[in-house]
Amino acid sequence: MQYLLLIYSDEKADANVSKEEMDAWMGEYLAYTEAMRKSGVYKGGEALHPTSAATTVRVQNGKKVTTHGPFAETKEQLGGYYLLDCKNLDEAIEWAAKCPGARVGSIEVRPVMDFSQAP
Amino acid sequence: MTASTRHLLERVHRQEYGQLLATLIGWLGDLELAEEALQDAFLAAVEHWEREGAPHKPGAWLTTTARRKAIDRIRRSRSRSEAVEPQALETLPPAQLAVTENFDDVGEIPDERLKLIFTCCHPALPLEQQIALTLHTLGGLTTAEVAAAFLVPVPTMAQRLVRAKRKIKDAGIPYYVPPAHLLAERLDSVLTVLYLIFTEGYAATAGDALIRHELCDDAIRLCRVLELLIRRSQAQTDVPAAQYAEVLGLLGLMLLHHSRRTARVGVNGELILLGDQDRSVWDQRNIQEGLALVEKAFNMRRLGPYQLQAAISALHARAPTAEATDWPQIAALYGELRRFADTAIIRLNQAVAVSMAISPQKGLRLLEPLAGELSAYAPFHLARADMFRRTGQREQAREAYRVALDLTQNKVERDFILGRITSLGE
Numbered sequence: 001m002q003y004l005l006l007i008y009s010d011e012k013a014d015a016n017v018s019k020e021e022m023d024a025w026m027g028e029y030l031a032y033t034e035a036m037r038k039s040g041v042y043k044g045g046e047a048l049h050p051t052s053a054a055t056t057v058r059v060q061n062g063k064k065v066t067t068h069g070p071f072a073e074t075k076e077q078l079g080g081y082y083l084l085d086c087k088n089l090d091e092a093i094e095w096a097a098k099c100p101g102a103r104v105g106s107i108e109v110r111p112v113m114d115f116s117q118a119p
Numbered sequence: 120m121t122a123s124t125r126h127l128l129e130r131v132h133r134q135e136y137g138q139l140l141a142t143l144i145g146w147l148g149d150l151e152l153a154e155e156a157l158q159d160a161f162l163a164a165v166e167h168w169e170r171e172g173a174p175h176k177p178g179a180w181l182t183t184t185a186r187r188k189a190i191d192r193i194r195r196s197r198s199r200s201e202a203v204e205p206q207a208l209e210t211l212p213p214a215q216l217a218v219t220e221n222f223d224d225v226g227e228i229p230d231e232r233l234k235l236i237f238t239c240c241h242p243a244l245p246l247e248q249q250i251a252l253t254l255h256t257l258g259g260l261t262t263a264e265v266a267a268a269f270l271v272p273v274p275t276m277a278q279r280l281v282r283a284k285r286k287i288k289d290a291g292i293p294y295y296v297p298p299a300h301l302l303a304e305r306l307d308s309v310l311t312v313l314y315l316i317f318t319e320g321y322a323a324t325a326g327d328a329l330i331r332h333e334l335c336d337d338a339i340r341l342c343r344v345l346e347l348l349i350r351r352s353q354a355q356t357d358v359p360a361a362q363y364a365e366v367l368g369l370l371g372l373m374l375l376h377h378s379r380r381t382a383r384v385g386v387n388g389e390l391i392l393l394g395d396q397d398r399s400v401w402d403q404r405n406i407q408e409g410l411a412l413v414e415k416a417f418n419m420r421r422l423g424p425y426q427l428q429a430a431i432s433a434l435h436a437r438a439p440t441a442e443a444t445d446w447p448q449i450a451a452l453y454g455e456l457r458r459f460a461d462t463a464i465i466r467l468n469q470a471v472a473v474s475m476a477i478s479p480q481k482g483l484r485l486l487e488p489l490a491g492e493l494s495a496y497a498p499f500h501l502a503r504a505d506m507f508r509r510t511g512q513r514e515q516a517r518e519a520y521r522v523a524l525d526l527t528q529n530k531v532e533r534d535f536i537l538g539r540i541t542s543l544g545e
Binding site for chain 1: 241243289290291292293297301
């Protein structure tokens with residue numbers, strides 16, 4: 001089964017880290033990603049620019065409406081994701097718990113719909 | 120349907136439903152399909168047993184019939200074929216499939232209930248769904264029975280169960296005994312569910328008393344199953360000793376509490392406190408079993424919160440009269456309990472024990488720092504009122520009882536408090 005690990009954290013707090021801290025942080029993420037690749041669960045993943053770089057698009061009455069910023073103001077913001085292929089939810093939860101971001105924010109584990117087996 | 124067939128069906132449903140369902144899920148890998156097939160089998164049994172007489176092994180008959188019904192269902196509805204390919208079912212080894220005409224020849228069916236317990240109590244499910252699903256699947260309670268037990272409308276409960284089953288499927292909640300490194304953490308959530316089922320039945324003074332009573336029985340029954348399954352499979356499943364000791368502790372705790380069920384309620388349905396209960400009606404069989412379990416758990420020397428609570432309950436059970444209660448030991452056990460969970464409620468209970476072991480004045484001093492956190496908790500004010508009463512401070516006692524009264528909704532408890540206020544006189 002495929003699972004999306006959505007990494008949420010407080011961007012404002014993230015912006016205040018020093019260069020050294022950031023380097024250490026990136027190192028942790030690289031090691032984490034490498035471990036997932038090795039175990040064969042890794043299917044993809046990216047880090048995102050902060051929500052200040054976001055654009056939200058809606059179509060209302062056939063007209064395109066473009067606004068700056070995220071679709072909703074939240075305490076923690078989506079900062080990145082991983083796509084994993086796991087045996088079951090427990091395996092996905094274990095990988096989520098190993099994610100460096102789990103210590104400062106939260107990881108939402110969402111199962112991906114599989115349309116190939118749909119009736 | 121004749122009375123004897125109905126009686127047999129009810130007994131099998133009550134005692135074997137969980138095991139039959141778990142076996143079917145193990146085979147089909149699909150909880151909902153297994154449930155439907157088992158329902159079909161029970162329906163078939165009504166007709167067949169009536170006509171042909173009851174089989175020697177009703178459980179085996181139902182399992183085999185449910186397997187056939189499952190294959191029928193898969194064939195009929197191709198949309199279900201994502202779960203199991205019918206061909207795959209046919210090619211399963213006969214020992215596993217055990218579809219035979221002679222139902223008495225069915226070999227040993229592996230008990231899959233331990234897996235089902237862990238699936239039902241998965242932390243990815245909301246606690247209320249864990250509880251409902253455990254009672255429904257392992258306990259064999261109908262949706263209506265679970266709804267009645269928790270005083271919610273049947274459609275609400277039906278929806279709760281449907282959501283739980285859907286999440287198990289969609290989120291990929293595994294059907295297995297968790298691997299060793301997850302077991303301790305996951306067993307904790309199983310024990311929590313069993314304990315909550317029990318307290319829901321035990322603490323309830325509202326609603327249908329009989330059904331509530333059954334809830335305690337169900338929790339005890341399920342905990343027995345859990346204990347047995349772990350004991351039998353300990354070699355394969357690596358359940359840590361500390362966790363097994365807690366399973367024994369929880370079972371002991373429930374039995375010791377349950378032993379007082381008739382003494383707790385008066386002839387008019389009023390609540391009777393431990394100190395005022397008629398100890399001669401305490402259920403001695405429950406007590407003896409509970410005491411033996413506590414001893415066995417303590418001998419494993421891996422203390423935990425359920426064992427400590429059971430030990431406290433055991434000290435009450437051992438006291439021939441309320442006056443003979445070993446309060447110093449109880450106060451000490453609450454101290455131990457605080458090392459596991461230093462909550463305000465446990466401190467409150469410890470203060471009550473100290474007030475009995477040493478003096479109400481000492482108890483009142485221990486209550487003081489809890490006043491903020493427990494200001495809206497009626498038992499806190501009741502304990503305070505009782506200690507004031509015992510020191511002769513009647514005005515303070517009356518006031519504390521009034522605060523408790525304002526915080527209490529339950530009629531039985533309100534009557535009890537009003538009685539206390541009246542007994543204080545002018």
